[in-house]
Amino acid sequence: MKNLTMDKLVAHCKNTGILYPGSDIYDGLANTWDYGPVGVELKNNIKRIWWKRFVQESENSYGVDAAIMMNPRVWEASGHVQSFTDPKMDCKSCKSRMRADTLIENFSKGSVDVDAMTNDEMQDYINEHKIKCPVCGNFDWTPIRQFQLMFKTSRNITGDSNDVIYLRPETAQGEFVNFMNIQRTTRAKVPFGIAQVGKAFRNEITPGNFTFRTIEFEQMEHQWFCKNEEEGFKYYKEYKDKAWQFLLDIGFNKDDLKFKDHEKLAHYAKAATDIIFNFPFGWNELNGIHYRTDYDLRRHQEYSGKNMMYIDPVTNEKYIPHDVEYSIGADRLTLAILCEFYDEETLENGETRIVYHFHPAIAPYKVAVLPLQKNMSEKAKEILKKLSKHFMCTYDESGSIGKRYRRQDQIGTPYCVTIDFETLENETITIRDRDTMEQKRVSIDELINFVKDKIEF
Numbered sequence: 001m002k003n004l005t006m007d008k009l010v011a012h013c014k015n016t017g018i019l020y021p022g023s024d025i026y027d028g029l030a031n032t033w034d035y036g037p038v039g040v041e042l043k044n045n046i047k048r049i050w051w052k053r054f055v056q057e058s059e060n061s062y063g064v065d066a067a068i069m070m071n072p073r074v075w076e077a078s079g080h081v082q083s084f085t086d087p088k089m090d091c092k093s094c095k096s097r098m099r100a101d102t103l104i105e106n107f108s109k110g111s112v113d114v115d116a117m118t119n120d121e122m123q124d125y126i127n128e129h130k131i132k133c134p135v136c137g138n139f140d141w142t143p144i145r146q147f148q149l150m151f152k153t154s155r156n157i158t159g160d161s162n163d164v165i166y167l168r169p170e171t172a173q174g175e176f177v178n179f180m181n182i183q184r185t186t187r188a189k190v191p192f193g194i195a196q197v198g199k200a201f202r203n204e205i206t207p208g209n210f211t212f213r214t215i216e217f218e219q220m221e222h223q224w225f226c227k228n229e230e231e232g233f234k235y236y237k238e239y240k241d242k243a244w245q246f247l248l249d250i251g252f253n254k255d256d257l258k259f260k261d262h263e264k265l266a267h268y269a270k271a272a273t274d275i276i277f278n279f280p281f282g283w284n285e286l287n288g289i290h291y292r293t294d295y296d297l298r299r300h301q302e303y304s305g306k307n308m309m310y311i312d313p314v315t316n317e318k319y320i321p322h323d324v325e326y327s328i329g330a331d332r333l334t335l336a337i338l339c340e341f342y343d344e345e346t347l348e349n350g351e352t353r354i355v356y357h358f359h360p361a362i363a364p365y366k367v368a369v370l371p372l373q374k375n376m377s378e379k380a381k382e383i384l385k386k387l388s389k390h391f392m393c394t395y396d397e398s399g400s401i402g403k404r405y406r407r408q409d410q411i412g413t414p415y416c417v418t419i420d421f422e423t424l425e426n427e428t429i430t431i432r433d434r435d436t437m438e439q440k441r442v443s444i445d446e447l448i449n450f451v452k453d454k455i456e457f
C-alpha cells in the first residue's frame, strides 16, 4: 500500500479501466461509480471466491437470489421503516446536507464515540465546538433531523401513497423471508446457512472516499441459523474466525486489520463486531458479524402471520432458530483490496513500476498474451483463443515489451506470456511472473496447468 492516497487511487482506477465516475459524460452522480473492463473482472472474482468459501465449501449453506423489491411489510418487520435513519442537518448558507455524526467524527478525528451520542448530545457538541460546514466554511446549521435511508419508488397502480415500494437497503431480508422455503426444499437441518450476493441501496450523504460508501452497492451476506443462544455465541465466534481467515487467505496483512466490537448493541443483537481495515483515510469498517438472536424470524412470523417454527426431525422439538449474520460489501472489499495490494517499486534502472500484487484467483486477467513482433500476431491470437477457454486473458501488441509489462503490472496480471520465434517453431512460450519478474520457457499445455494451479483459492 506504499505511498497510496485516495486521489492517487482514483486517478489510477480511472486510467486503467478499473472504475469510472458514474454517468461520467453528464458530470457524474454523487456517490456512484461504474466498474470498467478491469474492475468488473476484479469484483466478479471477489464475489466468486466469497461464494466458493461460504457456500460451495461450506457444508449445509445454500444460496438465494431474492427480488430487490419486496413487499413493504418486510421493511416494517425488519424495523427499517421505523428506524433506518441518519441524523442529518442542512447548511443554511450553501444548502449542503451533512450527517451530524460524520461531522463530529471528522472534527474530533475519531476521538469521540459518536455511536454512543443522542441527537441532543450531537447538537450540543456541534454548537459548543462551532463545527463549520466543510463545503462553504460557514456555521449556519438547521437542527438535526432523522432522514430515512431507504429509497422509495412506487408501482403507481392506484396513485395512492400506500403504493410505496422500497429498494432494499440490505440483502439479508431476502434470506430471512426465504428461510421456510429453503428449509423445506433442501430438507436442511439446523444448523444451516443461507447466503446471498446482490445489490442494496441507501440514500447516504457522505461525499468522498471513492466507493467506500455509495448509494448503490453490493453486499455478500450469510445467515447461519442455529438452535439457541448457546449455539448463537459459539457460531458467532466461529464466524469471526472464518471472516478473518478469508481476508488472510486473500493475502491481507494482519496488521492492516482489526476487530472492533460494538459497545452499543442494536436491540436485537447480543454480540456484534466489525473487522476494520486501515484505509488510506483511516481505520474503517470492512465487514460486520452479528449474533442477531431469533429476532428476525420472530418478527417475520409476527408480521406475516406465517409460522417460522423449525421442527427438529429427530427430537420433534419446535423452535424459532437463532441467527449469526456475516455481512461484507463486495464494493467495500474490492476497495480494500485495491488499497492493500497496490505497490510502487523502484526498478534497477531507476524507473518506478506500479504493481498490484493481487492473489491470482482475484486478478482481473490471469494471463496477458504479448507477441514480440507484429508479424507473430496470428500465432499469438491462436494461443489467446486456446488460453481463453480456461481463464480470462488479455492481449496487447502495441508498444515496447517493457511498456506492455508495465501495463499489465498496474492491473495485477500475474502472468505475461511472450510469443517469439521459438513459439513458431515448437509451441513453447516465455512466461513472466508479475511479482518476481522472472521468466521461464514452457509448453502451452504446461502453462495452462500451471496457471490453473495458481488461481485455485
Ligand code: GAP
Residues within 6 Å of the ligand: 169, 170, 171, 172, 202, 204, 211, 212, 213, 214, 215, 216, 217, 219, 221, 285, 286, 287, 288, 325, 327, 328, 329, 330, 331, 332, 333
Ligand atoms: N445486514 C446487515 C447490514 O446490512 P451493514 O453494516 O449496514 O449491515 C454490511 O452493512 C456491510 O455492507 C458493511 O460492512 C459494508 O461492507 C457494506 N456497506 C454498507 N453500507 C455501504 C455503502 N453505503 N456503500 C458500500 N458498502 C456498504
